[in-house]
Amino acid sequence: MAAEVREAEQIGNTSDSDSVQTELLETNEIPGKSENALLVATDSFEDLNYAGLTNGTLPTVSTSGTIHSLVKKKARRASALLDENEAAGDNTASSDETTNAVDQESSEVSGEDSQEDHLESRLTDLSLNETESLPEEIPMTQLIPTSSDIEDVNSLEWKQQRRHIFIISESGKPVYSRHGSEDKLVTIMGVMQALVICTHDFQKDTLRSIVAGDHKFVFMCRDHLTFIGITRGRESTQQMLLQLTYMYNQVISVLTLSTLTRIFKQHRNYDLRRPLSGAEKFFDNLLNLMDVEPGLLLSSVRCLPLDSSVRENISHSIVQHAKVKDLVFALIIAQNQLVTLVRMKKYYIHPMDLHLIINLINASESFKAAESWTPICLPKFDACGFLQAHVSYLDEECHTCLLLLSVDIEAFYILSECKAKIKERLVRYNALKAINDSLRRNSYSIQQCSISDLRHFLYKSRSIAQYTSPELEAPYHTKEEQQRLFDLYHYLHDRIHTSGRQLKILFHVGPYETLLGWVTQGFELYAVFGPLVTKTIAIHAVNKLLRWIKKEEDRLFILSSVTF
Amino acid sequence: MSGKKKADLKVIILGDYAVGKTSLICRYIDGKFQTQEPTVGAAFFLKQWGPYNVAVWDTAGDERYSGLSHFYCRSAGAAILAFDLNNPKTFESLWARFGSILEAANEDCLKIVVGTKVDLLEPEHREITIEEGRKLSRDLNEHIDIRKLPHDPYFETSSLANENVQEVFEYIFQYCLPLSADQKKRHRNQQKSVVDLLENSEEGDKGKKKCC
Ligand SMILES: Nc1nc2c(ncn2[C@@H]2O[C@H](COP(=O)(O)OP(=O)(O)O)[C@@H](O)[C@H]2O)c(=O)[nH]1
Ligand SMILES: [Mg+2]
Numbered sequence: 001m002a003a004e005v006r007e008a009e010q011i012g013n014t015s016d017s018d019s020v021q022t023e024l025l026e027t028n029e030i031p032g033k034s035e036n037a038l039l040v041a042t043d044s045f046e047d048l049n050y051a052g053l054t055n056g057t058l059p060t061v062s063t064s065g066t067i068h069s070l071v072k073k074k075a076r077r078a079s080a081l082l083d084e085n086e087a088a089g090d091n092t093a094s095s096d097e098t099t100n101a102v103d104q105e106s107s108e109v110s111g112e113d114s115q116e117d118h119l120e121s122r123l124t125d126l127s128l129n130e131t132e133s134l135p136e137e138i139p140m141t142q143l144i145p146t147s148s149d150i151e152d153v154n155s156l157e158w159k160q161q162r163r164h165i166f167i168i169s170e171s172g173k174p175v176y177s178r179h180g181s182e183d184k185l186v187t188i189m190g191v192m193q194a195l196v197i198c199t200h201d202f203q204k205d206t207l208r209s210i211v212a213g214d215h216k217f218v219f220m221c222r223d224h225l226t227f228i229g230i231t232r233g234r235e236s237t238q239q240m241l242l243q244l245t246y247m248y249n250q251v252i253s254v255l256t257l258s259t260l261t262r263i264f265k266q267h268r269n270y271d272l273r274r275p276l277s278g279a280e281k282f283f284d285n286l287l288n289l290m291d292v293e294p295g296l297l298l299s300s301v302r303c304l305p306l307d308s309s310v311r312e313n314i315s316h317s318i319v320q321h322a323k324v325k326d327l328v329f330a331l332i333i334a335q336n337q338l339v340t341l342v343r344m345k346k347y348y349i350h351p352m353d354l355h356l357i358i359n360l361i362n363a364s365e366s367f368k369a370a371e372s373w374t375p376i377c378l379p380k381f382d383a384c385g386f387l388q389a390h391v392s393y394l395d396e397e398c399h400t401c402l403l404l405l406s407v408d409i410e411a412f413y414i415l416s417e418c419k420a421k422i423k424e425r426l427v428r429y430n431a432l433k434a435i436n437d438s439l440r441r442n443s444y445s446i447q448q449c450s451i452s453d454l455r456h457f458l459y460k461s462r463s464i465a466q467y468t469s470p471e472l473e474a475p476y477h478t479k480e481e482q483q484r485l486f487d488l489y490h491y492l493h494d495r496i497h498t499s500g501r502q503l504k505i506l507f508h509v510g511p512y513e514t515l516l517g518w519v520t521q522g523f524e525l526y527a528v529f530g531p532l533v534t535k536t537i538a539i540h541a542v543n544k545l546l547r548w549i550k551k552e553e554d555r556l557f558i559l560s561s562v563t564f
Numbered sequence: 565m566s567g568k569k570k571a572d573l574k575v576i577i578l579g580d581y582a583v584g585k586t587s588l589i590c591r592y593i594d595g596k597f598q599t600q601e602p603t604v605g606a607a608f609f610l611k612q613w614g615p616y617n618v619a620v621w622d623t624a625g626d627e628r629y630s631g632l633s634h635f636y637c638r639s640a641g642a643a644i645l646a647f648d649l650n651n652p653k654t655f656e657s658l659w660a661r662f663g664s665i666l667e668a669a670n671e672d673c674l675k676i677v678v679g680t681k682v683d684l685l686e687p688e689h690r691e692i693t694i695e696e697g698r699k700l701s702r703d704l705n706e707h708i709d710i711r712k713l714p715h716d717p718y719f720e721t722s723s724l725a726n727e728n729v730q731e732v733f734e735y736i737f738q739y740c741l742p743l744s745a746d747q748k749k750r751h752r753n754q755q756k757s758v759v760d761l762l763e764n765s766e767e768g769d770k771g772k773k774k775c776c
Contacts, residue, residue: 254628278581278602278626365601369590370622374605375631386631389605409635416608 024505024539030522031549032461032468038341038561039301039465040350040380066347067385070326070407164230165247165287168193170264175225175272176247176283192219192228209237220244223257224264225272234487236494239297243290246352249379250286253356254279257383285363289355291486293336297493298524299351300460300467301358304337305443308554310434314426315340315562321421323564326408328387330564333361334400334435338466338558345563350380351465360389361401367391368398371419373412376405390415394423400435446470449548451541455513457527458489459549461557468549468556485528492517492526507535516542571610571619573740575733576636576669578662579646580654581625584680587723588646589622592733597724605629606636612754613737614747630665637668642676642736645704649679649720652691658700672708674739676717677701678732683722694720713739730755 166185167175172193177185195210210217218240220227227244235243252260255275263270290296306314318330319342328347332339336358341349360376361367375386390404390412402422404415426432446456449470456476460467476485488510496506496517506517514529516538527542553559577585586600586607593609603624611618621636623629637643643666647654658677666673677700679692701718702710710716717735721728737743743751 275628277628278624279628281602360604364604366586366603366607369586369600370607370609372603372605372607373632373635375629391605409632412608412635 024543029550030461030520031459031546032464032466032553032557032559033522034461034464034557034559036560037464038343038348038558039354040348041463041465065384066382067387067407068382070328162231162233163235163287164228165243165283166192166226166228166230167247167251168226168228169270169272170224170226171269173269173271175276176280178284178287192217193226195219209240216240218244220248222248223260224268225251225260234490234494236490236498238498239490239494242297243287246286246290246296246355247283249352249356250283250359251276252379252383253360253377254282256377256385257379258385281363282359286356286359289336289359289362292482293355294458294469294486294489295351295467296355297490298458298460298467300465301351301354302337302468303466303556303558304334304339304435304438305441305552305555306339306434306438308559310431311340311558313429314431315342317422317425317429317431318342319562319564321425322404322415322418324406324411324414324418326406326411327404327415327418327564328407329403329405331357331403331405332394332400332435333358333403334439336362339400339435340558340562342562342564347381349378353378353380357389357403361391361403364391367401368393371416388412390419392416392419394419394426395432395436397436399439400432443471446473449545451544451548453530453533453537454541454545455528455530456485457525457545459526459545460524462521462523464557464559466557488513488515488528489526491515496524507538514538518542570617572616573613573618573641573737574621574639575618575642575644575736576621576623576640577644577646578623578658578665579625579644580648580651580657580661583625583646583648583651583654584723585625585644585646586622588644588678588680588721588729588732589620591723591726591729593620597726606632611733612751613741614743614751616737616741618737618741633665634668637665640666640669640673641740642674643669644676644678644732644736646678646680647692648681649685649690649692650681655679655692655696655700663704674708674717674736675701675704676719676732676736677704678718679720681722681724682720682727683725694718 161179163178165176165178166189167177168189169175170193172190174183174186174189177189208219214232216231216235216237218229218231218237220229220241225248227247229240229244231240255263259275263272263275293302295301314332318332318340322330322342328344329341329349330343331341331349338354343349356378357376360374364372366372371390371392374389374391376389377383377386381387385407387405387407388409388411390402390406392402394400394402402419404418406415423432446454456470456472458467458469472482472485476482492506492508492515495508496504496519504519506515508515508517509531511531513531514533516525516527516529518525518527523546525542525546527538527545529538529541533541549556577589579585581602586603587597589609590600591597593611603622605624606629607622609620609622611620621640623632623636645658645662647658666675677697679697697720698716698718701716705717714735719728719732719735721732723729738748
């Protein structure tokens with residue numbers, strides 16, 4: 001069916017888009033636009049290119065050191081306690097507004113980064129009694145599968161997986177595989193690492209992707225690791241690259257970049273599965289999340305629809321009761337949706353980091369049992385250090401999760417008190433009930449937009465890095481149909497973003513539905529109509545939709561950011 | 565549950581991945597056994613013991629959380645060192661991995677060695693003898709006056725069959741925060757009513773998911 005899909009028509013392109021846009025866009029008020037965004041508004045998708053990925057230097061140097069600089073600030077604050085001159089202390093730190101600024105001195109911080117060092121010393125300890133299970137260079141003879149490998153790799157189930165993701169270390173050691181056990185896949189991983197190395201060594205080139213039949217292989221090398229994605233689906237190379245980047249971020253989130261690089265600097269042959277043991281579920285879950293959560297593709301986050309007064313009340317409760325030193329971010333998440341986010345002045349959260357946080361909660365049933373305290377590295381915030389997350393659910397049913405992210409590993413008990421106060425207030429003001437009501441109402445139905453023939457849409461406001469979309473309803477209520485819808489969105493997204501010239505509007509007639517994709521400076525819109533809709537009708541409908549979103553924007557988006 | 569009131573005692577539990585640490589704590593605190601998802605980071609429980617508050621820290625055995633160990637070990641009054649009776653490697657880990665971690669705990673920290681999953685143990689396949697367990701528990705507690713203890717700080721438990729679980733915690737609490745006979749009786753009754761309540765409500769609304 002995919003092959004039958006043909007493009008019927010296409011209007012507008014980069015050159016005449018401005019005129020087209022002003023003609024077609026009937027409103028000049030972009031829904032969900034805000035100057036006061038709480039997330040970093042970047043389109044990570046367009047930032048993705050191989051040039052930045054393959055040269056092995058630290059890609060995050062410019063933003064690293066945030067945590068150290070915060071800790072440093074704390075130390076300074078302590079020493080300045082005597083002279084009480086707080087204003088002076090604050091000024092020294094306000095160097096940069098938008099990026100997570102690095103203090104000048106932060107690179108030479110010594111005493112306070114104990115956490116990471118502990119992990120690292122552990123890792124070196126353990127490496128001593130590690131048994132070398134794999135040869136450093138895989139001899140060619142080993143590339144021929146042995147009988148035990150054949151079972152796994154040749155099983156129909158394994159072959160028929162729609163997508164495979166592998167992580168391999170530079171020396172060819174398996175680190176992760178989405179399907180099948182890494183041990184059984186040693187051979188196939190070796191082959192792939194060999195491909196990467198051969199291309200690099202003999203051709204002096206970088207292997208990016210291979211198309212073989214209906215499979216596409218995409219390769220990404222970063223920090224001594226090779227990430228490989230193989231798909232039979234509709235994802236483009238660029239989109240696969242985005243998925244691999246998420247996997248990379250997940251590795252960093254568990255280990256930190258500094259630990260990762262140190263490990264491989266000391267032991268090129270290190271078996272990374274050891275420090276990652278127990279973390280496999282985060283990788284699995286992240287990949288599952290990518291299949292159902294369009295926010296990862298759009299580099300944006302979905303908010304739980306709430307009356308803005310309720311949301312304000314919630315963020316004020318947090319500001320009031322969690323005004324604690326070293327607390328960088330406080331956020332509430334309910335079923336993968338952002339309820340509120342309060343941040344330290346000067347520090348922003350990147351949507352990719354927020355997805356890792358959502359993934360952490362989503363993948364960890366254990367948080368439902370008790371208040372927890374766990375390290376998490378947010379690679380876009382600071383790839384080289386851990387934040388400490390105080391994680392707790394606020395309701396009996398464990399739907400509403402509060403996260404308090406601090407740089408102070410000792411802050412647990414203080415944050416636990418904050419949590420109790422916040423919870424008390426949210427109960428008193430019925431805010432928890434409002435959250436639960438909203439969750440029960442299931443976001444909103446497409447019918448509420450009252451636009452005939454519009455079946456589903458994704459709308460992203462670029463300035464705030466948030467998106468909204470209605471519930472998945474018939475015909476997209478089965479798993480297969482949802483997958484097909486996602487394929488359509490992937491297709492539309494890819495055509496609009498990466499097809500040579502950047503398109504602004506794409507109208508596409510398929511056998512079962514008509515698609516309209518529209519990208520402007522302010523928003524990205526992907527709309528799915530019934531099959532018989534014409535271009536004029538679609539454009540008209542989309543304008544109506546924009547007006548509806550505009551009307552609902554206070555409920556659907558978080559338009560102003562709250563700081564401590 | 566809140567950390568508002570400062571706890572009078574901090575108890576931590578250490579041991580390899582999947583030896584049954586979380587199950588042990590949940591059996592004691594919630595009075596039931598259910599499948600536990602692997603612990604992420606460290607988890608905090610608060611427990612009443614007579615007039616006292618006891619903080620209980622459950623931890624994940626994974627290496628990558630070793631950065632946290634300093635935090636939860638510091639000023640711990642007691643540490644449960646758990647191993648799986650059916651897996652000798654987990655017993656060795658108690659020496660190899662957790663001895664050094666515990667240096668951050670109180671000097672007079674009581675260490676209790678607990679062999680778990682005794683229900684799975686077939687006596688003829690036993691690899692760690694009771695005497696080995698007891699010996700380890702004595703060796704770990706060289707610094708405290710062992711005569712003050714009713715017996716060696718060694719237990720074999722089953723969270724599944726509810727065997728010896730209560731005993732572990734009461735042994736610890738009674739040593740660190742002694743209660744009078746009267747207080748203790750009241751505590752037992754309280755504990756019992758909680759468990760009864762739970763069991764009744766469990767029958768009442770099975771559908772409702774209850775977290776520990
Ligand atoms: N048969 C039996 N299984 C147990 C017992 N305690 C724990 N388990 C099982 O052992 C596994 C790991 O338990 P868990 O409490 O998560 O271990 P932790 O990683 O040390 O916290 C789970 O599958 C439990 O159901 C026990 O007393 N008897
Ligand atoms: Mg556990």
